[in-house]
Amino acid sequence: MKNPTIARxxxxxxxxxxxxxxxxxDALSDPSVLRLENLDTDxxxxxxxxxxxxxxxxxxxxNSYLPFFGHDRLRRAATALVERNARLGAGRYDxxxxxxxxxxxxxxxxxxxxxxxDPGDEVVMTSPTYVGLINRVxxxxxxxxxxRLLPGATGWRVDIASIGxxxxxxxxxxxxxxxxxxxxxxLERDEWAAICDACLGANAWMVxxxxxxxxxxxxxxxxxxxxxxxxxxxxxxxxxxxxxxxxIGWRVGWVVCPLxxxxxxGRVAISNVVCPVGIAQQAVAAAIEAPDDGLAACTAIxxxxxxxxxxELSPRFRVIPAAGGWSLLIDFAPHGLSxxxxxxxxxxxxxxxxxxxxxxxxxxxxxxxxxxxxEPVERLQDIAARFARAFAA
Numbered sequence: 051m052k053n054p055t056i057a058r059x060x061x062x063x064x065x066x067x068x069x070x071x072x073x074x075x076d077a078l079s080d081p082s083v084l085r086l087e088n089l090d091t092d093x094x095x096x097x098x099x100x101x102x103x104x105x106x107x108x109x110x111x112x113n114s115y116l117p118f119f120g121h122d123r124l125r126r127a128a129t130a131l132v133e134r135n136a137r138l139g140a141g142r143y144d145x146x147x148x149x150x151x152x153x154x155x156x157x158x159x160x161x162x163x164x165x166x167x168d169p170g171d172e173v174v175m176t177s178p179t180y181v182g183l184i185n186r187v188x189x190x191x192x193x194x195x196x197x198r199l200l201p202g203a204t205g206w207r208v209d210i211a212s213i214g215x216x217x218x219x220x221x222x223x224x225x226x227x228x229x230x231x232x233x234x235x236x237l238e239r240d241e242w243a244a245i246c247d248a249c250l251g252a253n254a255w256m257v258x259x260x261x262x263x264x265x266x267x268x269x270x271x272x273x274x275x276x277x278x279x280x281x282x283x284x285x286x287x288x289x290x291x292x293x294x295x296x297x298i299g300w301r302v303g304w305v306v307c308p309l310x311x312x313x314x315x316g317r318v319a320i321s322n323v324v325c326p327v328g329i330a331q332q333a334v335a336a337a338i339e340a341p342d343d344g345l346a347a348c349t350a351i352x353x354x355x356x357x358x359x360x361x362e363l364s365p366r367f368r369v370i371p372a373a374g375g376w377s378l379l380i381d382f383a384p385h386g387l388s389x390x391x392x393x394x395x396x397x398x399x400x401x402x403x404x405x406x407x408x409x410x411x412x413x414x415x416x417x418x419x420x421x422x423x424x425e426p427v428e429r430l431q432d433i434a435a436r437f438a439r440a441f442a443a
Contacts, residue, residue, distance in 0.1 A: 120151025136274035155290025155303035171222035177410025206235035234372020
């Protein structure tokens with residue numbers, strides 16, 4: 051007798067690669083290995099967040115399923131944050147009805163997709179993009195369609211001409227991120243305008259992942275799609291404490307959405323993870339409310355690391371600079387290698403880095419990602435020598 055079949059949606063989901071490379075690097079038990087494979091950071095969260103976390107461990111109210119949609123203080127803070135960052139003005143959302151706290155940003159993305167799309171609906175994304183986002187589209191029954199990001203000597207730009215090719219009569223949503231991960235691409239105003247026009251033309255939803263929206267280098271622009279004409283009532287904003295507030299282990303995110311989809315997203319949220327981590331929520335609220343969340347200083351450190359990688363590796367390798375975020379990509383096709391081959395060679399010389407197959411269209415397999423958020427400049431000083439040894443042939 052044959053085994054029962056599994057759902058097609060899971061069969062179409064792919065490994066992200068990070069989990070495998072992380073296991074291989076851990077197995078080496080070698081502290082000299084540069085851990086450039088995973089989106090971690092060594093920079094601490096804001097001090098008020100650490101203090102609030104310690105207090106919450108002893109707070110009985112934090113040890114509860116309630117309130118299901120998140121603590122009031124955090125919902126108010128997250129809603130105000132979205133209004134502020136999108137330059138919408140205060141009071142555009144009712145936090146009681148239009149904000150839901152999630153167990154991390156990606157849980158919020160999945161909740162939004164489950165509420166917005168039906169099986170077979172198409173979701174427009176960029177390529178390359180995080181395979182975890184692609185997998186969540188597939189998990190929700192959706193079909194990813196891609197707008198191309200074009201690499202250049204100064205960074206990435208949206209291929210405006212490819213937007214029309216990605217949109218069809220089956221398009222139900224756009225799922226965008228800026229800075230994009232893994233590329234560090236930051237969308238400029240004309241690029242956002244073209245994407246928003248396509249979204250309006252398709253009468254689709256816009257889901258925007260804002261986990262790194264303020265991690266910007268050298269005055270890179272910051273735009274939010276909800277601020278564009280006609281987009282406020284169709285934009286769902288998903289945020290997280292993991293990147294900007296350096297609170298990865300707290301597993302807290304938020305969804306702020308139009309009233310028309312609030313009930314559906316709330317229903318999914320309560321049916322999916324039930325509720326976010328109780329002992330983490332007051333800490334995230336404290337981080338958002340802090341007069342200085344430390345992000346400007348942290349961004350300067352991350353950019354210093356990014357700039358070192360670009361400076362040291364560009365003479366020999368095709369490094370595409372990031373305009374923000376925590377990672378950049380190197381194109382190994384000019385060397386006749388795939389990202390996976392480059393990753394395997396580098397691990398033998400003490401560099402753990404993730405290859406990009408499945409992170410968008412087929413040609414993303416040519417790229418290798420380097421995460422610069424977790425290794426200090428002092429440890430990165432010999433990166434060029436490690437690369438030289440790995441590719442000596």
